[in-house]
Amino acid sequence: MRKVLFYVPLVLFLGLSLFLLSGLFSDPRERDAVMVGKPLPAFSLPDLMNPAQTWTPDALKGQAFLLNVWGVWCPTCNAELGYMTQLRNEQGVRIIGLYYVLPEDPMFGQVFNLPVLQAEVATKLQQFGDPYQFNILDQQRRLSLDLGVSGAPEHFIVDAEGIVRAHHIGDINPQVWRTKLAAVYQQFAGGPQP
Amino acid sequence: MIPELGQLALTFALAFSIILGIVPLLGSFTANERALLVAKPLASAMFVFTLIAFCALSWAFYHDDFTVLNVANNSSSLLPWYFKLTAVWGSHEGSMLMWVMILALWTAAVGFYSKGLPLLMQGRILGVMGLINIGFIAFSLFMSNPFERTLPFFPVEGSDLNPLLQDYGMIIHPPLLYMGYVGFAVSFAFAIAALIGGKFDSTWARWARPWTLAAWLFLTLGIMLGSWWAYKELGWGGWWFWDPVENASFMPWLVGTALIHSLAVTEKRGTFKSWTVLLALGAFSLSLLGAFLVRSGVLVSVHSFAADPERGVFLLIFLLIVIGGSLLLYASRMHSVRSQARYEIFSREVMLWGNNVFLLTATLVVLLGTLFPLVHKELGLGSISIGEPFFNQMFYYLNIPFALLLGLGPWVRWKQQKAAPLLKPMALVAVFSLVVALGTMAATQSITANLALLGLLLGAWVGVSALMEVYQRLQQFGSLSQGVAKLQASHYGMTIAHIGFAVMIVGIAMTLTYSEERDVRMEIGDRVVLAGYEFELQDVYKLNGPNYGGEAAELDVRRIDGTYVTHLHAEKREYTIQRMMMTEAAIHARLSRDLYVSLGEALPGNAWAIRVYVKPFVRWIWLGGLLMSLGALIALLDKRYRRKSPNAEAAHA
Numbered sequence: 001m002r003k004v005l006f007y008v009p010l011v012l013f014l015g016l017s018l019f020l021l022s023g024l025f026s027d028p029r030e031r032d033a034v035m036v037g038k039p040l041p042a043f044s045l046p047d048l049m050n051p052a053q054t055w056t057p058d059a060l061k062g063q064a065f066l067l068n069v070w071g072v073w074c075p076t077c078n079a080e081l082g083y084m085t086q087l088r089n090e091q092g093v094r095i096i097g098l099y100y101v102l103p104e105d106p107m108f109g110q111v112f113n114l115p116v117l118q119a120e121v122a123t124k125l126q127q128f129g130d131p132y133q134f135n136i137l138d139q140q141r142r143l144s145l146d147l148g149v150s151g152a153p154e155h156f157i158v159d160a161e162g163i164v165r166a167h168h169i170g171d172i173n174p175q176v177w178r179t180k181l182a183a184v185y186q187q188f189a190g191g192p193q194p
Numbered sequence: 195m196i197p198e199l200g201q202l203a204l205t206f207a208l209a210f211s212i213i214l215g216i217v218p219l220l221g222s223f224t225a226n227e228r229a230l231l232v233a234k235p236l237a238s239a240m241f242v243f244t245l246i247a248f249c250a251l252s253w254a255f256y257h258d259d260f261t262v263l264n265v266a267n268n269s270s271s272l273l274p275w276y277f278k279l280t281a282v283w284g285s286h287e288g289s290m291l292m293w294v295m296i297l298a299l300w301t302a303a304v305g306f307y308s309k310g311l312p313l314l315m316q317g318r319i320l321g322v323m324g325l326i327n328i329g330f331i332a333f334s335l336f337m338s339n340p341f342e343r344t345l346p347f348f349p350v351e352g353s354d355l356n357p358l359l360q361d362y363g364m365i366i367h368p369p370l371l372y373m374g375y376v377g378f379a380v381s382f383a384f385a386i387a388a389l390i391g392g393k394f395d396s397t398w399a400r401w402a403r404p405w406t407l408a409a410w411l412f413l414t415l416g417i418m419l420g421s422w423w424a425y426k427e428l429g430w431g432g433w434w435f436w437d438p439v440e441n442a443s444f445m446p447w448l449v450g451t452a453l454i455h456s457l458a459v460t461e462k463r464g465t466f467k468s469w470t471v472l473l474a475l476g477a478f479s480l481s482l483l484g485a486f487l488v489r490s491g492v493l494v495s496v497h498s499f500a501a502d503p504e505r506g507v508f509l510l511i512f513l514l515i516v517i518g519g520s521l522l523l524y525a526s527r528m529h530s531v532r533s534q535a536r537y538e539i540f541s542r543e544v545m546l547w548g549n550n551v552f553l554l555t556a557t558l559v560v561l562l563g564t565l566f567p568l569v570h571k572e573l574g575l576g577s578i579s580i581g582e583p584f585f586n587q588m589f590y591y592l593n594i595p596f597a598l599l600l601g602l603g604p605w606v607r608w609k610q611q612k613a614a615p616l617l618k619p620m621a622l623v624a625v626f627s628l629v630v631a632l633g634t635m636a637a638t639q640s641i642t643a644n645l646a647l648l649g650l651l652l653g654a655w656v657g658v659s660a661l662m663e664v665y666q667r668l669q670q671f672g673s674l675s676q677g678v679a680k681l682q683a684s685h686y687g688m689t690i691a692h693i694g695f696a697v698m699i700v701g702i703a704m705t706l707t708y709s710e711e712r713d714v715r716m717e718i719g720d721r722v723v724l725a726g727y728e729f730e731l732q733d734v735y736k737l738n739g740p741n742y743g744g745e746a747a748e749l750d751v752r753r754i755d756g757t758y759v760t761h762l763h764a765e766k767r768e769y770t771i772q773r774m775m776m777t778e779a780a781i782h783a784r785l786s787r788d789l790y791v792s793l794g795e796a797l798p799g800n801a802w803a804i805r806v807y808v809k810p811f812v813r814w815i816w817l818g819g820l821l822m823s824l825g826a827l828i829a830l831l832d833k834r835y836r837r838k839s840p841n842a843e844a845a846h847a
Contacts, residue, residue: 009524010518010525
């Protein structure tokens with residue numbers, strides 16, 4: 001018994017090195033999979049351009065879509081607008097924007113101003129392309145928080161039942177779409193759209 | 195040409211390390227004296243050649259030789275000369291070369307200062323050091339060669355040193371830290387040599403003690419300097435972040451601290467043998483684990499070098515050989531070792547056992563907190579992060595019994611201590627510390643029951659106890675003046691280090707409780723009041739540094755009653771080549787508080803975002819660390835460690 005005790009440090013160390021080995025081959029920053037397989041969290045948020053319209057998870061159901069978390073303040077998000085517009089036009093991908101409002105700092109004189117924001121968004125979409133069916137305004141960032149968004153841009157593929165099927169952190173470019181997202185989207189959208 | 199010479203020198207060093215790792219160790223089994231005698235010159239030669247390699251790389255940095263990839267990536271001709279030299283260890287490759295050089299330096303130092311050691315022991319220790327050297331020199335040479343060329347198409351300008359590293363702290367923080375990390379290799383080699391020989395008498399512990407103390411001294415200084423640097427450089431007044439890389443340095447420190455105490459028991463009483471050996475293996479193993487975590491990219495940290503799985507695999511295999519091999523040797527040898535000495539439940543032995551229990555629990559907390567996210571994710575349970583609240587809470591709970599024990603420990607005798615004689619002095623200590631704590635509180639703040647009061651009480655308990663204990667001890671020599679001369683240096687060292695710990699607890703508790711901060715928008719002429727100080731923004735103007743631009747702010751600080759305190763100069767630098775923003779906080783430091791201002795973004799309307807902090811007692815944190823190091827230094831000077839051991843020549847396997 002006493003003899004076995006002296007092997008404990010060795011066994012613990014060997015166990016630890018197994019984790020270290022597998023850790024070597026995975027990205028510590030990756031945290032995609034948390035939402036996958038779960039329904040969209042409950043929300044009731046206004047439309048960015050038409051605040052009178054309110055969106056809820058039920059209102060989005062019926063057809064699979066790509067949910068894009070973005071903001072005009074995010075250069076990468078602006079850069080991918082062009083390719084997403086192409087996806088919409090050529091493959092008929094339904095893309096819904098979740099507009100992420102940066103926290104404003106009243107101490108520095110920043111206040112939320114919807115008309116100014118709408119104008120900024122319209123300018124950007126005109127400049128880079130408009131892939132969106134519509135944009136949901138997440139002013140308090142609650143939905144983004146519930147979705148586990150860590151920054152913009154991020155993308156979710158949501159099926160017709162409102163279940164999240166894929167989560168991608170970072171921009172969408174032809175390679176990412178082809179290797180990571182296209183198959184999932186087509187599976188749940190029922191094949192390539194005409 | 196010079197970089198090639200450096201590479202050649204490193205290759206020679208590898209050859210020397212291989213011979214050093216084989217010949218003396220083999221000679222120790224065949225009792226071949228000539229094979230044992232080559233260990234010392236080989237160690238020196240290995241050091242000289244790693245030093246040549248290090249100088250060659252420094253030369254390339256100094257002369258802006260951008261045909262060397264490492265120089266092109268981490269330096270620029272605009273850097274001042276001292277930062278060019280600092281940039282040598284600003285990258286993974288360069289810092290690895292420094293690690294190698296320091297490891298060889300320790301090896302050579304062991305050879306140089308081992309006259310008191312039996313030849314057999316000396317050969318084994320240097321042989322083990324040689325084996326460790328093989329791994330690191332090979333890693334540097336084959337996996338992360340610092341001398342790699344960019345030829346034929348070399349850039350005309352380098353991409354500059356990361357601005358975060360362009361600081362005086364960078365000149366000395368990594369060398370000190372590495373001296374500490376790598377220094378534990380010596381304790382490790384002593385332990386392995388003892389395991390091979392199967393002899394664990396008190397001489398082994400006495401030999402290992404000064405080396406462990408020296409490594410611990412450097413590591414303490416390195417960590418303290420890192421903390422102070424982060425405080426002044428990152429611009430938001432934090433001094434410890436529980437970042438994985440900080441934790442990687444903190445774990446060997448905790449185990450090293452436990453080792454210093456455990457070695458004392460093994461030396462004085464001949465017990466705790468298997469425990470001490472395990473700690474000696476553990477301190478260096480955790481240094482290696484730290485190196486792996488920093489350099490393999492398995493964890494997210496501000497310190498990480500560029501991740502490369504191949505390097506990670508190499509290091510992991512090296513870890514498996516060194517740590518796994520040593521633990522296997524430990525398990526196969528140690529189970530038959532028995533300690534004879536007896537001691538009662540209330541004795542110095544048990545006190546130091548308690549010290550080890552708390553320090554190891556703390557190590558475990560840090561280890562779990564650092565690695566749990568990794569384990570959690572690899573088990574497929576998703577990503578989590580463990581942050582400050584977890585560590586702070588755990589250390590809060592651990593610190594209370596630890597500090598109470600620390601105040602009592604030095605009073606307790608070896609073997610057996612009767613409780614009655616200690617009641618009076620401990621009651622006195624308790625009363626004095628209550629007075630000191632409440633007095634300090636009344637003088638600086640109002641008395642409230644909070645973390646600061648707890649910190650002051652614990653700090654005073656430890657500090658007052660240490661002072662009274664040494665006073666009592668001095669009186670035992672007859673007269674005080676006789677005692678001052680006769681008391682051992684290591685006892686003074688212990689007392690000072692313990693007072694350092696007390697000072698640090700006070701600093702941490704006061705800073706955590708009473709720091710105040712404000713983010714404000716200021717125009718020139720605006721004033722802001724914080725914790726009794728009024729900061730007035732006088733001017734903001736453009737900066738023109740050698741390799742950076744930016745803005746500088748000038749502020750005057752007055753007390754509320756209008757007395758002038760100081761002038762502060764804060765900068766926001768934009769480094770031109772790397773396009774990175776850096777804050778250079780303005781700090782006015784006093785023993786009782788720091789005033790800390792950092793300049794933020796320019797705001798519309800000729801205004802600036804300015805962050806102002808008042809941090810009471812924050813200096814005490816680093817002062818405590820310095821005192822701990824000073825204590826280690828004084829203990830190192832103890833005459834006992836330089837006496838030749840009487841049985842040095844007669845030792846056998």
